[in-house]
Amino acid sequence: EPEVTQTPSHQVTQMGQEVILRCVPISNHLYFYWYRQILGQKVEFLVSFYNNEISEKSEIFDDQFSVERPDGSNFTLKIRSTKLEDSAMYFCASSEPGLKETQYFGPGTRLLVL
Amino acid sequence: QKEVEQNSGPLSVPEGAIASLNCTYSDRGSQSFFWYRQYSGKSPELIMFIYSNGDKEDGRFTAQLNKASQYVSLLIRDSQPSDSATYLCAVSGALRGNQFYFGTGTSLTVIP
Numbered sequence: 094e095p096e097v098t099q100t101p102s103h104q105v106t107q108m109g110q111e112v113i114l115r116c117v118p119i120s121n122h123l124y125f126y127w128y129r130q131i132l133g134q135k136v137e138f139l140v141s142f143y144n145n146e147i148s149e150k151s152e153i154f155d156d157q158f159s160v161e162r163p164d165g166s167n168f169t170l171k172i173r174s175t176k177l178e179d180s181a182m183y184f185c186a187s188s189e190p191g192l193k194e195t196q197y198f199g200p201g202t203r204l205l206v207l
Numbered sequence: 208q209k210e211v212e213q214n215s216g217p218l219s220v221p222e223g224a225i226a227s228l229n230c231t232y233s234d235r236g237s238q239s240f241f242w243y244r245q246y247s248g249k250s251p252e253l254i255m256f257i258y259s260n261g262d263k264e265d266g267r268f269t270a271q272l273n274k275a276s277q278y279v280s281l282l283i284r285d286s287q288p289s290d291s292a293t294y295l296c297a298v299s300g301a302l303r304g305n306q307f308y309f310g311t312g313t314s315l316t317v318i319p
Contacts, residue, residue, distance in 0.1 A: 128307075136251060136295065136309040149306050184250050196307070198243075198250040 095119045097199035099185050105205045106175055114170045114202045116185030125168045126186040126196060127160065129153070136184070142168065175206045210234060211298050213310035221318050226283040228313050230296030233277070240272055240279045241297040244290075245312065251295055254281070286317040 098117045106112050118125050127139040140150040142160055159171045168187075172179055182203050186196040211232050220226045228242075239258050243251035257263045257270040257279065269282040279298075283290055293312040 135311045136297075136307075138306050138308070141306065151306065195253065195256060197253065201250050 095121075097185055097187055097197055099183075099199040099202050101202060102200065103203045103205070105207065108177060108206055109174055111171065111173050112175055112204065114172070114183050114185075114204070116168045116170070116187075116199055117166050118168055118185065118187030119189070119197060120166070122187035122189045122197075124148075124188045124190075124196075125160075125162070126188075127170045128184045128186065128198075129181040130184065130201075131178075131181045139170070172204075175204075177206050180204055180206045210308035211296055211310040213294075213296050213313045215311055216314040217316055218313055219316045219318055220286050222286060222288060224286050224317075226286045226290065226315055226317070228281040228283075228294050228296075228315065230279045230281075230310055231277055232279070232296075232298045232308070234298070234308075235274075235277060237277075237298045239299040240270070241299075241307070242268075242270060242279075242281045243295040243297060243309075245293045245295055247293075251297075251309075254294075283315075286315075288317045288319050291316045 100115045125142040128136050130136045138151045140154045141148045157173050161169050182201045184201045185199040188196045213230050241256045242254045244254050245251045255265045255270050257272045260272050260274050263270045267284045271280045293314050295312045296310040297307045
């Protein structure tokens, strides 16, 4: 069964460093998303991406964040100048054309900023 | 402002019983409603979605939607220990269909 994959599974970084989280969405999906979940808190929407551009973003997704689809398979989230409060689980999700609201989540990347 | 509210639980039911999970939402124009299951340390897994008022059944799961009351629920029949997880209610925004708002989740324990 096709699934969303994410790398790395865990990332530890120093405050102020840049990190890139990678996702490979399900192959026939065209809508891509990033969410985050701070430990013990709810899942929060960051951004959605379609047709090589951001379609929606939340208040959390400020200039510190960027997304990119560098090739036909990868979808990345870059976090510049990381802060302690960026420590969270980051989930990538994707959905297929015609069913864009049925989002399938990847296993997540646990980011720890020290 | 909280968009989606759920009782955090924990909710405990004996094996074989019906588990009832509830969710309310604030945006009256919300269009789509989802239930996800999340095991500890894992990603959310889609259980089912509902768009229209009434009931929708899928196996042991039934979602119920009442837009007038801004209320959505999930019933799990014949609960199994493997159903023990946190259940997340998610609502897509009225104006921003791609943006999901999640509740904090209800922790369910099914006791063998």
